[in-house]
Amino acid sequence: xxxxxxxxxxxxxxxxxxxxxxxxxxxxxxxxxxxxxxxxxxxxxxxxxxxxxxxxxxxxxxxxxxxxxxxxxxxxxxxxxxxxxxxxxxxxxxxxxxxxxxxxxxxxxxxxxxxxxxxxxxxxxxxxxxxxxxxxxxxxxxxxxxxxxx
Amino acid sequence: xxxxxxxxxxxxxxxxxxxxxxxxxxxxxxxxxxxxxxxxxxxxxxxxxxxxxxxxxxxxxxxxxxxxxxxxxxxxxxxxxxxxxxxxxxxxxxxxxxxxxxxxxxxxxxxxxxxxxxxxxxxxxxxxxxxxxxxxxxxxxxxxxxxxxx
DNA sequence: CTACGAGCTGGACTCGACTCCAGGTCAAGT
DNA sequence: ACTTGACCTGGAGTCGAGTCCAGCTCGTAG
Numbered sequence: 224x225x226x227x228x229x230x231x232x233x234x235x236x237x238x239x240x241x242x243x244x245x246x247x248x249x250x251x252x253x254x255x256x257x258x259x260x261x262x263x264x265x266x267x268x269x270x271x272x273x274x275x276x277x278x279x280x281x282x283x284x285x286x287x288x289x290x291x292x293x294x295x296x297x298x299x300x301x302x303x304x305x306x307x308x309x310x311x312x313x314x315x316x317x318x319x320x321x322x323x324x325x326x327x328x329x330x331x332x333x334x335x336x337x338x339x340x341x342x343x344x345x346x347x348x349x350x351x352x353x354x355x356x357x358x359x360x361x362x363x364x365x366x367x368x369x370x371x372x373x
Numbered sequence: 374x375x376x377x378x379x380x381x382x383x384x385x386x387x388x389x390x391x392x393x394x395x396x397x398x399x400x401x402x403x404x405x406x407x408x409x410x411x412x413x414x415x416x417x418x419x420x421x422x423x424x425x426x427x428x429x430x431x432x433x434x435x436x437x438x439x440x441x442x443x444x445x446x447x448x449x450x451x452x453x454x455x456x457x458x459x460x461x462x463x464x465x466x467x468x469x470x471x472x473x474x475x476x477x478x479x480x481x482x483x484x485x486x487x488x489x490x491x492x493x494x495x496x497x498x499x500x501x502x503x504x505x506x507x508x509x510x511x512x513x514x515x516x517x518x519x520x521x522x523x
Numbered sequence: 524c525t526a527c528g529a530g531c532t533g534g535a536c537t538c539g540a541c542t543c544c545a546g547g548t549c550a551a552g553t
Numbered sequence: 554a555c556t557t558g559a560c561c562t563g564g565a566g567t568c569g570a571g572t573c574c575a576g577c578t579c580g581t582a583g
Contacts, residue, residue: 245542255541265549266580267560273561280485287482291540312493319486322479329472329479334439335430336469343462384529394530395572403570415579417530441570 231270240278247278255281255294257301288325289318381420390428397428404430405444410443437469438475 237244251260262356269312284294297314300307303340387394401410401418408425411419434444447464450457 226512228565232559233561243542246540251562260417267549283482283485284538286478300531308493308497312490312497315486315490315493319483319490322483322486326476326479326483328436332433333469333472333476335433336465336472340465340469343458343465347458347462370556382529383531391574396570398531399551399571416532417579434569 229272231272231275233268233270235338236270236275239275240281240282242278250278250281250291253291255291255297255298257298284318287318287322293318379422381422383418383420383424386420386425386428389425390432392415392428392432400428400441403441403445405441405448407448417459434468437452437472 231239233244233247236242237247240247242250247268250256256274258274259275261271263269282292285291293314297311300311300314381389383394383397386392387397390397392400400406406424408424412419413419427485431444435441441463446463450461462488
């Protein structure tokens with residue numbers, strides 16, 4: 224069942240997931256594919272549509288900083304099937320809390336940067352109202368260490 | 374000027390910034406300290422209060438994923454002083470846009486996880502309404518590969 | 524005097540996540 | 554028959570960001 228339906232080569236999977244071929248093989252070695260990849264008689268990998276879906280998920284999780292061991296753990300539980308739902312849920316919840324913490328941290332950084340950008344914008348608006356289209360004049364300005372700009 | 378005011382040892386800076394001593398020396402080698410660290414006659418590093426402020430900023434920037442070369446670049450401009458404000462502003466703006474992109478990405482991941490958590494919660498609520506306080510019974514459930522749980 | 528704790532240096536090591544490479548196989552096209 | 558392109562393997566290399574270590578120097582306390 225589900226045999227001649229929609230088989231994909233590693234190249235196709237690479238273009239569709241945005242991962243490199245090397246990374247796909249690497250992920251396979253790392254055991255984060257939902258099920259062992261089939262091979263054709265030439266020994267080449269044969270992927271199915273649902274591998275794409277799984278990999279898309281992996282891409283999102285990786286993009287959010289989930290380390291490969293955690294993804295592998297989740298994958299193994301999913302492979303094991305029934306009875307592992309609680310653990311999978313725990314993994315997801317934990318990663319979610321890490322993500323929200325990370326978002327908070329990023330917002331703190333945004334605040335900092337927003338403040339600094341404001342300072343610089345004000346400064347530049349004061350001192351140089353015109354954008355000055357063409358000039359590579361090197362200004363050897365007074366380098367007086369000012370604690371103003373932190 | 375500003376000599377005997379508030380000198381700090383590397384150990385104090387480490388505890389106050391949360392960075393390790395090794396990391397502080399590493400950052401110094403990487404050139405992301407606003408000004409060269411002074412030394413006492415024994416050759417030991419002597420930090421000042423404003424180094425803490427600068428390092429706190431570095432910690433925030435690093436925490437938001439800004440790579441060390443970018444921080445160094447910014448630092449060098451800040452060291453160079455007047456005339457580099459435009460460039461500093463550009464660096465900040467660029468990093469800001471990377472941060473917002475990253476936040477978006479994290480939110481997308483949160484959506485995914487939120488969805489999955491919901492699925493698992495519903496599933497567990499259906500099949501096991503009681504939290505079952507004490508039980509390590511290993512349920513060898515039917516392991517039928519279901520595409521339901523992606 | 525000796526021991527200790529805190530620092531110092533240069534350089535090696537680790538870790539995570541890829542990325543690259545040499546050398547080989549296979550199927551299809553010319 | 555031969556070339557090409559896509560794929561294979563095992564293993565080495567890279568990169569970023571620290572982290573660790575051996576062996577040394579101080580200053581102080583017992």
